[in-house]
Amino acid sequence: MSSVAVIYFSKTGNTEAMAEAVRAGMEEYEGDVEVELASVAEFDPADLTEYEGIILGSPTYYGIVAAPMKEFLDESISVHGDLSGKYGAAFASCGIEGGGSETTCLTLVKAMMVHGMTVKGFHDIGHYGPVSVGEPGADKKEECRQVGREIATIVAED
Numbered sequence: 001m002s003s004v005a006v007i008y009f010s011k012t013g014n015t016e017a018m019a020e021a022v023r024a025g026m027e028e029y030e031g032d033v034e035v036e037l038a039s040v041a042e043f044d045p046a047d048l049t050e051y052e053g054i055i056l057g058s059p060t061y062y063g064i065v066a067a068p069m070k071e072f073l074d075e076s077i078s079v080h081g082d083l084s085g086k087y088g089a090a091f092a093s094c095g096i097e098g099g100g101s102e103t104t105c106l107t108l109v110k111a112m113m114v115h116g117m118t119v120k121g122f123h124d125i126g127h128y129g130p131v132s133v134g135e136p137g138a139d140k141k142e143e144c145r146q147v148g149r150e151i152a153t154i155v156a157e158d
């Protein structure tokens with residue numbers, strides 16, 4: 001069975017709500033895909049090798065990812081070279097419109113590309129991954145579920 005890790009940092013719950021919606025979308029996929037939802041504090045980067053898909057989410061802190069997510073990315077050097085070809089996607093939250101959540105998504109996307117991963121873009125929702133200003137509403141949660149469904153489909157049918 002294919003498996004996907006949804007890994008996030010969240011201090012006040014907005015990014016965590018997005019992560020839960022991504023997981024809900026994966027569970028909507030009617031196939032054999034296992035999903036692990038974990039905060040960066042709960043997930044050992046060395047375990048990334050066990051998943052076919054990796055979806056990362058972070059709040060925007062000063063235009064980029066929050067420090068705990070950056071630390072997680074830096075620690076993932078322990079598996080550098082072993083994630084090549086895995087599938088990835090990103091999502092982010094921020095405080096204000098134009099507050100930098102797209103650059104946060106791109107920071108996550110770039111890190112996954114440095115690992116040699118194949119990162120999913122989206123033509124019909126947030127192109128670099130869903131972005132939410134504050135708490136995600138129904139529309140943003142649906143975008144997150146779409147990401148979950150699409151990544152589940154890719155890893156299950158690859």
Ligand SMILES: Cc1cc2nc3c(=O)[nH]c(=O)nc-3n(C[C@H](O)[C@H](O)[C@H](O)COP(=O)(O)O)c2cc1C
Pocket residue numbers: 009010011012013014015016058059060061062063064093094095096097098099100101133134135
């Ligand atoms: C240290 C810090 C820096 C932040 N920097 C930004 C920023 O550059 N742009 C922005 O729009 N929001 C910024 N915010 C707001 C958060 O991105 C926003 O509240 C986010 O939804 C929090 O996610 P969380 O609830 O998952 O912790 C910042 C918040 C903190 C605590």
